[in-house]
Amino acid sequence: MKIALNFSDVVLKIVSFFIVIMPLVNYYDLPGTDVSMTTVLLILETVLLSYYSIRHSVGSNKENLSVLFPYLALMAYIFLISVLTNFYDGNNENWVVLAALILNTVTIYYVLCISNRKAEFADYMFKLYLAICFFICVITIGEELIYLVSKRVYPVKFDFLPLSNEYERLDYRFGYNVRGSYVGFSPFFSEPSHLSQYLLPAIAILLGKIKKDPFKTCAFLILIEMAIVISTSTLGIVASLLMIGVYIFLGKTDSAKKFRRIAILCLPILILVYLFYIRGRLFYDSDASSMFSAGSDKTSYRIFRGFSYYFQFPLFNKLFGIGFGNMSSFVYTHNLTYDYEIASGGAVNEYLNGVSQALVYGGVISAVLLFMFYFKLFKNTTSEIKSLVFVLVILMMTAATFLRGTSVFYIILILGLRSVMSKNEKALNSKEAQQIQKTH
Numbered sequence: 456m457k458i459a460l461n462f463s464d465v466v467l468k469i470v471s472f473f474i475v476i477m478p479l480v481n482y483y484d485l486p487g488t489d490v491s492m493t494t495v496l497l498i499l500e501t502v503l504l505s506y507y508s509i510r511h512s513v514g515s516n517k518e519n520l521s522v523l524f525p526y527l528a529l530m531a532y533i534f535l536i537s538v539l540t541n542f543y544d545g546n547n548e549n550w551v552v553l554a555a556l557i558l559n560t561v562t563i564y565y566v567l568c569i570s571n572r573k574a575e576f577a578d579y580m581f582k583l584y585l586a587i588c589f590f591i592c593v594i595t596i597g598e599e600l601i602y603l604v605s606k607r608v609y610p611v612k613f614d615f616l617p618l619s620n621e622y623e624r625l626d627y628r629f630g631y632n633v634r635g636s637y638v639g640f641s642p643f644f645s646e647p648s649h650l651s652q653y654l655l656p657a658i659a660i661l662l663g664k665i666k667k668d669p670f671k672t673c674a675f676l677i678l679i680e681m682a683i684v685i686s687t688s689t690l691g692i693v694a695s696l697l698m699i700g701v702y703i704f705l706g707k708t709d710s711a712k713k714f715r716r717i718a719i720l721c722l723p724i725l726i727l728v729y730l731f732y733i734r735g736r737l738f739y740d741s742d743a744s745s746m747f748s749a750g751s752d753k754t755s756y757r758i759f760r761g762f763s764y765y766f767q768f769p770l771f772n773k774l775f776g777i778g779f780g781n782m783s784s785f786v787y788t789h790n791l792t793y794d795y796e797i798a799s800g801g802a803v804n805e806y807l808n809g810v811s812q813a814l815v816y817g818g819v820i821s822a823v824l825l826f827m828f829y830f831k832l833f834k835n836t837t838s839e840i841k842s843l844v845f846v847l848v849i850l851m852m853t854a855a856t857f858l859r860g861t862s863v864f865y866i867i868l869i870l871g872l873r874s875v876m877s878k879n880e881k882a883l884n885s886k887e888a889q890q891i892q893k894t895h
Contacts, residue, residue, distance in 0.1 A: 463510060466503050467569070471580035473500040474566075475587055478653050478864055479643045482629075483616035491619055494555065501558045504565035513568050522870075523567060525828035530560045532824065533779055533817050533858065540778030552780055559863045566867050570874035577871030581660055584868070588657040589675070591642060591650070592682040598630070598640040599685045611642035632687070639687030651683045651691020652850060652861050656868045658695055659843035662702050663876065690853055694846045701842040758852060761811020767791045768815075776818035779858075782807060809851030809862060816857070825857075832869055837876050843869055 473496045480492040507513065537553055570577040594611060602608060610630035617623075622645060632639045632646060641650035657679055665672045676699075683691040764786060765773065777785045785791075807815055813822045833844045847865045856862035 463507055466507050467573070467576045468579055470500045470503050470507075471576070471583055473503075474562075474580060474864070474867060475584040478649070478861070479587075480613065480616065481860070482618055482622045482645055483613060484619045486615075486617060489620070492616065494551075497555060497558050497562070501561050501565075504562060504569070507569065508565055511572075513565070513572055515564070515568055516571075519564075519567050519571060522831050523564060523828075525824045525831060526563070526866075527560065529817070529821055529824035529828065530556065530858065533776075533821055536776055536817060537778040537780070540781055556779070556858050559859055563863065563866055563870070567870045567874075570871050571877075574874050574877075577874050580871055581868075581875070585657055585660065585675075588654055588679065591654065592678045594642045595640050595650070595682040595685050596678070598642065602638055602640075608638060613643070639685070641686045641688075647686035647688035648690050648854065650686045651688035651694070652854065653864075654679050654683060655691065655694055655698065655846050656843055656865060658698050659702075659839045659846075660868075660872065662699075662842070663837065663839040663872065690849070694849050697849070698842040698846055701845050702838045705838045705841055758808060761807035761815055764791050765811060765814045772818065773814075774818045774820065776814070776816050776821060779816045782815055806855055807857075808853055809856040812855060812857035813851075832866075832873075836873060840869060840872055840876065843872070 477493055477496050480496070483492045484490060485492055485495050534553060534556065566576075598609065598611070608631050612629035629645055630640060630642045632641065639647045641647045644650040644653065658676060661672050661676050661679075680695055683695050764782070767789075768777075768791075769789075772785075810822070810825075813825045817824075829844060829848060833841055836844075843865065847862065847869070850856055850861060850865070854861060856865075
């Protein structure tokens with residue numbers, strides 16, 4: 456019995472490792488095959504989570520189903536509309552993607568159920584994740600120092616893994632990008648935004664630990680902020696500051712109030728740091744207003760492209776969508792246009808940000824279900840979790856994260872964080888109850 460229990464703990468640790476390492480190996484294939492490392496890890500973690508859940512009779516309860524119901528309904532609807540569309544159009548290319556969506560949903564479900572029953576699972580996952588974040592931050596800052604001294608760049612990636620055809624064809628430069636007059640470093644990631652997306656959840660986790668060890672936590676937060684600024688990720692810089700702002704102004708705990716006072720006292724220093732160091736990296740090739748313009752630059756391409764196409768859809772498709780991964784064929788069939796594609800020679804690809812993916816692939820129905828789910832994640836939680844949900848919504852506006860990739864990673868961390876916070880709150884209430892009993 457003891458051996459089985461130890462093996463089960465090992466299973467959860469392996470799953471934790473797969474979850475936190477998956478965003479870093481997203482660019483690679485399994486050596487000797489055309490199968491992506493993400494697919495391999497997703498299958499393995501689903502099998503291991505299924506084993507653990509069956510072995511320990513882990514099931515759902517009303518609370519779990521209540522939180523996940525909008526997401527499960529959304530997944531079921533997207534799967535149904537996509538299957539119907541694929542059969543109708545004779546499209547056989549999206550079945551692998553749909554299978555991955557199902558495995559992601561199964562993973563999210565099992566992580567929620569297991570975390571609520573065994574919070575140590577989420578605890579270990581966060582420790583491993585924070586250790587990797589620390590390692591990445593140190594490398595990022597180290598690369599910046601090396602570049603300042605020698606003007607040399609040393610790209611950092613997993614050389615023992617072959618790049619997938621997609622990234623090899625696009626000739627991505629891993630570990631660094633030239634950003635205006637700056638070189639932005641993003642070790643292990645193809646671009647700065649991916650690095651910042653990976654590091655941002657660590658801010659929420661650390662904010663939850665600030666009361667326990669304020670000095671080390673603040674030092675770690677500064678380290679993460681430095682790495683994000685060095686990467687020159689506009690999204691990362693803005694989102695990280697917003698996360699801390701949400702925590703400071705929405706937080707009702709003593710830690711949040713103390714952090715608020717420290718931030719106010721340090722405001723003059725923060726303004727100087729922004730003006731002389733952050734500002735140039737934040738707007739290295741544009742001014743603030745261009746971030747929200749509907750022109751043909753990269754930022755507006757990410758934000759507005761999907762909405763531009765969606766508003767040209769027939770009413771039926773606006774309501775019910777066109778199915779997952781059918782954007783390119785639908786645009787050609789209905790002769791839809793967008794200025795960016797015209798400026799780029801008319802090439803149409805499947806890239807859409809997460810919110811427009813919800814509208815395009817599943818219509819108004821999927822968009823409503825998606826924001827119902829986010830609202831459930833946001834309400835009745837701590838300010839740390841609220842800040843992370845807030846950033847997830849921002850990412851959905853700027854990156855292709857609908858039902859997979861970064862959004863799945865964030866949802867898993869949010870659900871795990873809810874379990875850990877709930878466990879800590881119960882422990883605190885139990886301790887206070889015992890103290891009251893002793894006094895009487």
